[in-house]
Amino acid sequence: GQQVMQIPQYQHVQEGEDFTTYCNSSTTLSNIQWYKQRPGGHPVFLIQLVKSGEVKKQKRLTFQFGEAKKNSSLHITATQTTDVGTYFCAGSPNDYKLSFGAGTTVTVRA
Amino acid sequence: DAGVTQSPTHLIKTRGQHVTLRCSPISGHKSVSWYQQVLGQGPQFIFQYYEKEERGRGNFPDRFSARQFPNYSSELNVNALLLGDSALYLCASSLTGDGYTFGSGTRLTVV
Numbered sequence: 084g085q086q087v088m089q090i091p092q093y094q095h096v097q098e099g100e101d102f103t104t105y106c107n108s109s110t111t112l113s114n115i116q117w118y119k120q121r122p123g124g125h126p127v128f129l130i131q132l133v134k135s136g137e138v139k140k141q142k143r144l145t146f147q148f149g150e151a152k153k154n155s156s157l158h159i160t161a162t163q164t165t166d167v168g169t170y171f172c173a174g175s176p177n178d179y180k181l182s183f184g185a186g187t188t189v190t191v192r193a
Numbered sequence: 194d195a196g197v198t199q200s201p202t203h204l205i206k207t208r209g210q211h212v213t214l215r216c217s218p219i220s221g222h223k224s225v226s227w228y229q230q231v232l233g234q235g236p237q238f239i240f241q242y243y244e245k246e247e248r249g250r251g252n253f254p255d256r257f258s259a260r261q262f263p264n265y266s267s268e269l270n271v272n273a274l275l276l277g278d279s280a281l282y283l284c285a286s287s288l289t290g291d292g293y294t295f296g297s298g299t300r301l302t303v304v
Contacts, residue, residue, distance in 0.1 A: 089235075116292060125283060126236065128292040171235050179226070179290065180249040183235030 087174050089184035096162045097192050104187035106155040106172035113176055115148055115155040120186070121168040129170075164191050195219070197296035199284050205302045206274050214269040214299045218286030224248075225267040226293065227259055228283040236283055242267055271301075279303045 086109045096102050106115065114133045118126035130139055132148035132155065139146045143166075145158040155172055169186040198217045206212050218225050224243045228236035238251035242261035256272045265286075271278055279302050285293035 114291075118295075125295040125297050126285075128294065131292050173235075179224075179241045179243075180238050180251065181226075181293070182238065183228075185235050
């Protein structure tokens with residue numbers, strides 16, 4: 084079955100630094116979605132990418148969908164303490180049955 | 194507008210018992226999905242319902258079942274509970290599939 088892998092599993096970042104988390108699928112995806120889950124909370128939708136090579140920005144967050152629609156990345160610039168949490172990518176070959184990666188858990192050193 | 198609401202928030206059950214979890218989607222959302230999230234892992238897809246019809250099922254045993262009602266609310270039922278069923282059960286609704294809104298979840302502990 085479809086598998087979505089995320090690396091790194093943990094990201095310890097100094098406040099103000101940049102980092103990137105990567106997502107790879109074993110199959111071609113119709114779309115990729117990114118979610119953020121704060122400790123003790125539930126996943127919150129951040130963005131969806133649909134087109135091959137698509138790049139979208141949300142303030143300090145930049146999301147990219149690979150040309151082959153099998154990989155994606157999330158880049159955060161100037162990390163802040165509010166960025167703490169686990170970031171999940173979720174992909175699907177159709178319009179449902181999202182497969183989530185294991186997530187990248189981000190901690191920030193002030 | 195209320196978000197996705199789930200009940201109960203916490204539940205403790207004994208092995209072998211059954212449990213029913215409930216979810217009310219955002220008003221107007223006809224799609225409801227259920228996910229299981231074990232600590233330290235990403236959510237795992239269990240079911241999706243759209244207009245009361247099952248659209249998809251994940252790799253879960255037949256002990257797991259669900260249904261969607263005419264008002265689009267949904268129930269997830271789990272029979273013959275095992276210790277390994279302890280997890281956070283998340284319900285998510287969507288208008289078009291372009292992003293899902295999750296509820297706060299039901300924390301199920303099986304002892």
